[in-house]
Amino acid sequence: MLHAVIPAGGSGTRLWPLSRSSNPKFLHPLTGTAQTMLQATMARLAPLSGLSETFVVTGVSHAVAVARQLPDLPESNILVEPSPRDSCAAIGLAAAVIEHRSPGAVMGSFSADHLVRDPAAFVTVVREAVAGAERGLLMTVGITPTHPETGYGYLHTGDLVAGGIREVTEFKEKPNAEVARAYVESGNYLWNAGMFVWKTDVFLAELAEQQPSLHEGLRAIAAVWDTDDRDAAIGDLWPTLTKISVDYAVMEGASAKGIVGTVPGDFGWHDIGDFHTVGTVLPATDEGNVILGGSKDEVLLVDVHDSVIVPGSGRLVAAVGLRDVIIVDTPDAVLVCPRDRAQDVKKLVDELKDRGETAYL
Amino acid sequence: MLHAVIPAGGSGTRLWPLSRSSNPKFLHPLTGTAQTMLQATMARLAPLSGLSETFVVTGVSHAVAVARQLPDLPESNILVEPSPRDSCAAIGLAAAVIEHRSPGAVMGSFSADHLVRDPAAFVTVVREAVAGAERGLLMTVGITPTHPETGYGYLHTGDLVAGGIREVTEFKEKPNAEVARAYVESGNYLWNAGMFVWKTDVFLAELAEQQPSLHEGLRAIAAVWDTDDRDAAIGDLWPTLTKISVDYAVMEGASAKGIVGTVPGDFGWHDIGDFHTVGTVLPATDEGNVILGGSKDEVLLVDVHDSVIVPGSGRLVAAVGLRDVIIVDTPDAVLVCPRDRAQDVKKLVDELKDRGETAYL
Structure with missing residues (x-):
C-alpha cells in the first residue's frame, strides 16, 4: 500500500x-x-x-x-x-x-x-x-x-x-x-x-x-x-x-x-495557478463563460463571452458586453481583470502588501 | 422673484x-x-x-x-x-x-x-x-x-x-x-x-x-x-x-x-444618463479614471486607464490591466461593463424585471 x-x-x-x-x-x-x-x-x-x-x-x-x-x-x-x-x-x-x-x-x-x-x-x-x-x-x-x-x-x-x-x-x-x-x-x-x-x-x-x-x-x-x-x-x-x-x-x-x-x-x-487557467480547464457555458461556485441567481450576464465569473459574496455579479474578462467577487473585495492579464493579479497583491493592507491578504 | x-x-x-x-x-x-x-x-x-x-x-x-x-x-x-x-x-x-x-x-x-x-x-x-x-x-x-x-x-x-x-x-x-x-x-x-x-x-x-x-x-x-x-x-x-x-x-x-x-x-x-457620461463629465485622475464617491482606500488600480470606478459598498474594488471599463460596486450588486456599452446597462435592468428580481431594481 x-x-x-x-x-x-x-x-x-x-x-x-x-x-x-x-x-x-x-x-x-x-x-x-x-x-x-x-x-x-x-x-x-x-x-x-x-x-x-x-x-x-x-x-x-x-x-x-x-x-x-x-x-x-x-x-x-x-x-x-x-x-x-x-x-x-x-x-x-x-x-x-x-x-x-x-x-x-x-x-x-x-x-x-x-x-x-x-x-x-x-x-x-x-x-x-x-x-x-x-x-x-x-x-x-x-x-x-x-x-x-x-x-x-x-x-x-x-x-x-x-x-x-x-x-x-x-x-x-x-x-x-x-x-x-x-x-x-x-x-x-x-x-x-x-x-x-x-x-x-x-x-x-x-x-x-x-x-x-x-x-x-x-x-x-x-x-x-x-x-x-x-x-x-x-x-x-x-x-x-x-x-x-x-x-x-x-x-x-x-x-x-x-x-x-x-x-x-x-x-x-x-x-490551477490563475483565473485564466481556471477558465481554460473547467466546463464552460454555451457562451464560453466559466462560472465558479455561487448559485445561478448570483450572476446576470448579457452578451458576455469567454469570461471567468466567480461570485462569492451573495451579491449579484452583473455584466454586459464583455469578452475574455475575469470578475471575482468576495465579501470584502472585487477583482476585475482581462484574462490575458491574469498573471498580473499578483501585482495587486504586491501593492496591498506595500500599503500594509493585510486585511485583504 | x-x-x-x-x-x-x-x-x-x-x-x-x-x-x-x-x-x-x-x-x-x-x-x-x-x-x-x-x-x-x-x-x-x-x-x-x-x-x-x-x-x-x-x-x-x-x-x-x-x-x-x-x-x-x-x-x-x-x-x-x-x-x-x-x-x-x-x-x-x-x-x-x-x-x-x-x-x-x-x-x-x-x-x-x-x-x-x-x-x-x-x-x-x-x-x-x-x-x-x-x-x-x-x-x-x-x-x-x-x-x-x-x-x-x-x-x-x-x-x-x-x-x-x-x-x-x-x-x-x-x-x-x-x-x-x-x-x-x-x-x-x-x-x-x-x-x-x-x-x-x-x-x-x-x-x-x-x-x-x-x-x-x-x-x-x-x-x-x-x-x-x-x-x-x-x-x-x-x-x-x-x-x-x-x-x-x-x-x-x-x-x-x-x-x-x-x-x-x-x-x-x-x-448624466449613463456611466460613460459620468466619466466624460467629471474630473479624472492622471490615468483618465473617474472615481466616484468612496474613499481612496476602497480602490486599487494597477495599469487601469480611462475607466469609471464607483466604489460604494465599503469593499475593495481592485482591477488590473483595464481601459474604458465601468465598475460599479454596491452593497448587493456589482456591475462590470465597457464604456461603449454603457447604454446596455438598461438591458440588465430589463432582464431583472423579467426575472422578477425586484430586490435589485
Missing part, C-alpha cells in the same frame, strides 16, 4: 481575492465540482492509499480548515509545520515520520492544488511509479507536455529503465519560450509537476548524503513525533532546518547519479 | 446598480462633489429663488429622502405625487399650486438630475428666460449643441423676438445620426433640455385650451392643496389625470401658435 502525502501550502496570490494567505487555493472548490482542491486530491488518492496511510502536511494557519475539510483523516496523519521552511522540510518531515512508523514504506507526494481530469489514468501512472520506487529509484511523475509552457520546470528524460519507466538525467528550470519549444519538439522532456514516489528509506539516505543537517533534524523530530516530546523537539529543531526545495536539495543531485526515474503521465493535469 | 420647481423623478436605469427605483440618480452625488444631484440643483437655483419660492415635485417613494437631503426646504414646498403620471401632471401640479398661492407668478422648471458646470452662466440665461416669460411667452432654455447627439430632442429656432430670445417654431423628437448632424450644422437647432420658464397663468391658460380635463383636475387639486381636503381630492382626481409629457401636452401646440421662446444656453449642461 502506498503512503500518500499531500503537501498543502502556498497562498496562490494570482488567485486573489479568492485565494488568501489565510484561505489559500487548495481550500477552494476550483475543481468544477463542490469538492475543494484538497478534497479532490484526497479522493483521487483513495484507490492507492487507505485513510490511515494518507497524510497532509500543512501550516498552523490552515490546520483547522484541513481538519474540517477532511473529517475522516486520522488526526495523527495531519502533520502541522510550525512555520514554512520550503518543500524539502515539509516532504522530508512526512518521509521521516512515515519511515519511523513503517520502515521501508513507499510514499508518494502530491500537491493539494493540482487538478487531474482523468483520475483513473492518474492511478495507473502512480502504480507504475510505485514499481519504480520498489526498484530503489526516486521516482517523479512527469507530465507529457501539451504545449511549450514557460511556467513550469522540465524533466530531461533518458533511457528506458524498465516497463514505462525512464531515467531522468536532469531537472530543468522554467525555460524561455524558445527553449520550451525545443524541449517539447524533442520529445525528451516532461513537465515537472512536483509529484514524487519513493521508498522513504531510499529518500532519507539520499537526503542524508546531500543535506546531512536537514536530514538529522528531520529524523530527530520524527523520532519523537508520536510522543510528548514533539513540541520541545519542534521548538528546538524546526527553526534550524535548511529552507530549500526538494528539487534542489535531493532530486537534482540524485538525477546526476542516475537514480531518478519518471513515468510520463497523461491524465489531464493542471496547475 | 422666480418660483423654481424641481421635478425629482425617473429611475435612471442606465445608472443601475447605483441608481434604483427606490434610490434614483438625483439622490446620488454624481456631481464630482459631496452634493447629490438634487442638492446641486437647488444650490444652482439659490441666486434665482428664495427657499420659500423653491419647490420639489417628487413621488411617494422618494419624499423622505428629498426631505432629508433638503432639510431647509419648507414642508409645504415638497409636492408629493401619489403616483407618477408623467411630466405634465408633475409640472402642472406645481404650476397650479403656485398660481393658487401667488397668482401671476413666474415659475421655472429644472430637472433634479442634470449637471451644470457653469452655474453663473446658468443664472444669467435663466434671467433672460424670465424676461421672456414676463412678455407672455412659454420659455424654454435650449442648449447650444456641442455635438450631433442622438439621445436628446431638439428645438427648431426661428426669428429673434427680443434681446437673446428666439422663437421656437417646432419641437423635434430624438433624431437619427444624419438628421442630428444636419441640425447642428444648420445652427438653427438647440438641445431640448426640458427646462421651462413661464408665468403660471399663461401656462395654465394654454393647458386649459389643449388639455382641458387635465387642467381642470390640476386646478381642483391645487385649490384644496393647502387644506384638509387635499387627500380626498388627490384620491379622487389624481388617478384620472391624463398621462402625458409637458412637451406633447402643451409646448408642441404652443410652438405652432408662435408663443414659445428660447434662450440658448451654454453653461456646461449634461444629462
